[in-house]
Amino acid sequence: MLMLKVKNLHVKVADKEILKGVDFELASGELHVVMGPNGSGKSTLALTIAGHPKYEVVNGRIAFEGEDITGAKPEERARKGIFLSFQHPVEVEGVKIIQFLQRVLKNLRGIDEVEAYDMIFRAVQELGLEGSILSRELNVGFSGGERKKLEMLQAYLVKPKLLILDEPDSGVDVDSLKVIAGVIAKLHSEGTSILLITHYGRILEYLNPQRVHVLKDGKLVVSGGMELVKLIEEKGFAAVDADGTAVKA
Amino acid sequence: MAQRSRLEEILKAGSLEEILGTAVPYPKEIELKGELTRDMVEELSRIKNEPEWMLRHRLNALELFQKLPMPRWVVGIEELDLENLTLYSKPEIGKEVKDWEDLPENIRATFERLNIPEIEKRFLSGLTAVFDSESVYSQLKGEFEKKGIIMLPMEEAVQKYPDMVKKYFGRVFPAGEHKFSALHHALWSGGVFVYVPKGVRIPFPVEAFFVIGSALEGQFEHTLLVADEGSYIHFIEGCSAPMYKGFSFHDGMVEIYAHRNATVKFTTIQNWSRNVINFNNKRAIIEENAYVEWIEGSIGSQITYTYPSSVLKGEGARTAQYVVSLSNGPFMKDTGAKTWHLAKNTSSKIVSKSISANGGINIYRGLVRILKGAKNSTATVSCDSLILDEESKAYTYPHNQSDEPSASIIHEATTGKLGEDKLFYMNSRGISEEEAKSLIVLGFISEILEGLPFEYVEVLKKVIELEFSEVGGVG
Ligand SMILES: Nc1ncnc2c1ncn2[C@@H]1O[C@H](COP(=O)(O)OP(=O)(O)O)[C@@H](O)[C@H]1O
Ligand SMILES: [Mg+2]
Numbered sequence: 224m225l226m227l228k229v230k231n232l233h234v235k236v237a238d239k240e241i242l243k244g245v246d247f248e249l250a251s252g253e254l255h256v257v258m259g260p261n262g263s264g265k266s267t268l269a270l271t272i273a274g275h276p277k278y279e280v281v282n283g284r285i286a287f288e289g290e291d292i293t294g295a296k297p298e299e300r301a302r303k304g305i306f307l308s309f310q311h312p313v314e315v316e317g318v319k320i321i322q323f324l325q326r327v328l329k330n331l332r333g334i335d336e337v338e339a340y341d342m343i344f345r346a347v348q349e350l351g352l353e354g355s356i357l358s359r360e361l362n363v364g365f366s367g368g369e370r371k372k373l374e375m376l377q378a379y380l381v382k383p384k385l386l387i388l389d390e391p392d393s394g395v396d397v398d399s400l401k402v403i404a405g406v407i408a409k410l411h412s413e414g415t416s417i418l419l420i421t422h423y424g425r426i427l428e429y430l431n432p433q434r435v436h437v438l439k440d441g442k443l444v445v446s447g448g449m450e451l452v453k454l455i456e457e458k459g460f461a462a463v464d465a466d467g468t469a470v471k472a
Numbered sequence: 473m474a475q476r477s478r479l480e481e482i483l484k485a486g487s488l489e490e491i492l493g494t495a496v497p498y499p500k501e502i503e504l505k506g507e508l509t510r511d512m513v514e515e516l517s518r519i520k521n522e523p524e525w526m527l528r529h530r531l532n533a534l535e536l537f538q539k540l541p542m543p544r545w546v547v548g549i550e551e552l553d554l555e556n557l558t559l560y561s562k563p564e565i566g567k568e569v570k571d572w573e574d575l576p577e578n579i580r581a582t583f584e585r586l587n588i589p590e591i592e593k594r595f596l597s598g599l600t601a602v603f604d605s606e607s608v609y610s611q612l613k614g615e616f617e618k619k620g621i622i623m624l625p626m627e628e629a630v631q632k633y634p635d636m637v638k639k640y641f642g643r644v645f646p647a648g649e650h651k652f653s654a655l656h657h658a659l660w661s662g663g664v665f666v667y668v669p670k671g672v673r674i675p676f677p678v679e680a681f682f683v684i685g686s687a688l689e690g691q692f693e694h695t696l697l698v699a700d701e702g703s704y705i706h707f708i709e710g711c712s713a714p715m716y717k718g719f720s721f722h723d724g725m726v727e728i729y730a731h732r733n734a735t736v737k738f739t740t741i742q743n744w745s746r747n748v749i750n751f752n753n754k755r756a757i758i759e760e761n762a763y764v765e766w767i768e769g770s771i772g773s774q775i776t777y778t779y780p781s782s783v784l785k786g787e788g789a790r791t792a793q794y795v796v797s798l799s800n801g802p803f804m805k806d807t808g809a810k811t812w813h814l815a816k817n818t819s820s821k822i823v824s825k826s827i828s829a830n831g832g833i834n835i836y837r838g839l840v841r842i843l844k845g846a847k848n849s850t851a852t853v854s855c856d857s858l859i860l861d862e863e864s865k866a867y868t869y870p871h872n873q874s875d876e877p878s879a880s881i882i883h884e885a886t887t888g889k890l891g892e893d894k895l896f897y898m899n900s901r902g903i904s905e906e907e908a909k910s911l912i913v914l915g916f917i918s919e920i921l922e923g924l925p926f927e928y929v930e931v932l933k934k935v936i937e938l939e940f941s942e943v944g945g946v947g
Contacts, residue, residue: 236634273898273900274900275896275900276892276896277892277896278887296899296901297896297900298899298900298901298903298904300900301899301900301902302902306900307900309897312889312897313893313894313897313899314894315897315912316911316915316916317858317887317888317912317914317915317916318898318911318912318915319915319918322911322915323901323911326903326911327528327901327902328908329899330901330903330907331902336484360915388882413686430751437885440850
């Protein structure tokens with residue numbers, strides 16, 4: 224079954240076209256990687272799939288489990304099973320993490336507060352996080368690495384059908400990287416479909432992707448297997464040109 | 473049990489209307505309206521069978537009212553036309569009220585809707601209920617009466633304890649301060665007098681609950697609270713009005729006198745319906761080593777002006793003023809706090825938190841004044857504004873002045889906005905815009921909620937949730 228289908232997607236942000244016709248399909252249970260230079264539109268793609276109102280779809284469509292969700296509200300997409308782990312999670316002052324997570328579990332999995340409380344504490348231990356973060360405010364004063372781990376804790380609790388990860392590995396130390404890769408691997412093994420945006424190949428050592436896409440200047444220029452990652456690591460993104468011909472050669 | 477389920481009903485309510493109810497007509501025994509004259513004030517005093525000194529007090533205040541100009545900072549109450557208001561309205565009660573059962577059905581239902589009798593039973597040391605211009609119910613649990621605590625409708629205190637009332641009434645907050653304090657003193661009616669004797673600590677809060685029953689009414693209740701040396705009291709003030717067309721005017725006053733080593737906590741939760749113009753005059757005089765804490769929560773009303781004030785008169789006197797104001801919709805809150813440091817080693821803390829949404833406006837107006845000679849006094853002021861959308865606004869006008877070199881004033885202000893990215897983050901976790909707003913607002917004021925009793929916190933949470941739900945917003 225198809226989990227996600229992106230068809231001829233053109234996206235504008237602040238009156239500038241960023242995505243210029245993106246097509247790809249992700250089958251249920253698969254793990255795909257998206258790579259690409261800075262500013263190529265990777266985060267735009269992730270945020271558009273999750274439904275950020277600033278990212279305007281001017282052409283094309285997004286289907287989730289066969290259903291067109293191009294115009295759906297972000298909270299509806301979340302309820303259908305889409306979860307985005309942000310590249311830059313924002314600080315939300317005043318909202319305590321424990322209360323936030325309880326509400327998320329109630330809304331997305333129908334779990335009552337008391338049960339959620341136990342679940343959250345167990346998950347924190349399983350991921351080797353500090354229990355004290357639960358009484359802090361959402362991302363407030365968090366380091367980059369802490370933010371990424373909190374995103375993973377949420378994904379781990381929510382168990383989405385589709386997990387989109389926007390650079391979960393940037394700005395984190397080696398130990399944290401292991402924790403993060405571990406959560407991704409576990410969710411994947413439990414059936415979650417994954418779209419992993421990354422800049423480096425390192426996190427892929429822990430994972431087993433089916434397919435790699437390269438995004439350049441708002442277009443997927445080439446798709447292939449793990450050999451693409453090696454090529455990019457050795458020769459940089461310059462090795463893949465706008466038509467993908469450099470790779471073919 | 474029936475009452476207990478009222479709390480559950482409130483917590484399950486789908487709209488504010490379900491909680492506040494709509495106005496029902498009820499019989500009035502006496503009404504005074506029309507032009508505000510000497511005759512009217514004399515008539516009011518006669519109805520209350522007042523001693524000469526109180527009549528004179530009223531007439532003096534009336535003269536001041538007529539002389540004083542409209543304060544410059546009063547904006548937005550052009551609608552206020554005193555001649556159209558019923559300035560005194562006495563509901564028909566009949567016999568003496570010893571129990572809720574003795575009240576007329578309609579009035580009782582209004583308080584029951586708000587779960588007041590049940591809260592009284594489970595949770596309070598005493599309760600006074602004011603409906604329109606009169607205190608219709610006032611009971612102190614017997615065990616506290618034995619300790620010498622006095623809690624009476626203000627009028628009754630004037631009759632029974634004239635010496636004590638004379639000593640404080642209008643001394644903490646004089647009539648001549650401004651036009652509305654003068655108006656209040658001329659027309660005051662209803663309210664409560666509380667005296668806590670030396671060394672007596674009241675374990676559970678005492679509450680006064682005010683209801684304005686119908687439109688085009690003025691309510692001028694007066695609360696006088698005297699805490700003698702070393703005593704303790706927590707006084708809770710609740711305000712509500714059913715929904716009706718037209719507006720009402722509230723010009724209440726609270727005077728607190730905290731003697732040496734006394735502690736007074738005074739909590740107000742104001743949820744008037746959105747057609748009440750709400751004016752408050754609140755002040756405490758705080759003697760040596762005494763402490764007064766104000767919590768001023770303004771949720772409802774069309775316009776509110778309230779600035780709980782503390783006069784730190786004795787050495788080592790302390791105060792804290794927590795002011796929370798929510799303006800959701802085309803409404804305005806002009807709130808803040810005022811503090812005067814008159815003696816050595818006094819300290820004060822002002823925490824103001826305002827939330828503006830859907831076109832709401834909040835104004836913080838504060839004053840901290842440390843007089844020369846108030847050595848080593850400290851004041852901190854923190855003003856946080858949360859603005860939930862582009863149409864809403866928050867302004868702060870702090871005025872801090874110290875004439876004492878060894879004293880310090882620390883001022884901090886923050887403005888937070890609910891930006892698109894924060895909202896999207898919450899949305900992407902399955903949390904709708906309305907839910908996100910109430911979560912953020914409750915988090916923003918959590919520091920202040922922690923100081924309130926559980927029952928009140930639960931109801932407040934519900935009210936705030938309804939404020940931001942699609943169906944519940946009151947326009
Ligand atoms: N919210 C935004 N406002 C304005 N420009 C944006 C916004 N988001 C992305 N862009 C622009 O779109 C382009 C692609 O950005 P992004 O999707 O973040 O790239 P990547 O994640 O691949 O680094 C950049 O030129 C960036 O400046
Ligand atoms: Mg990016």
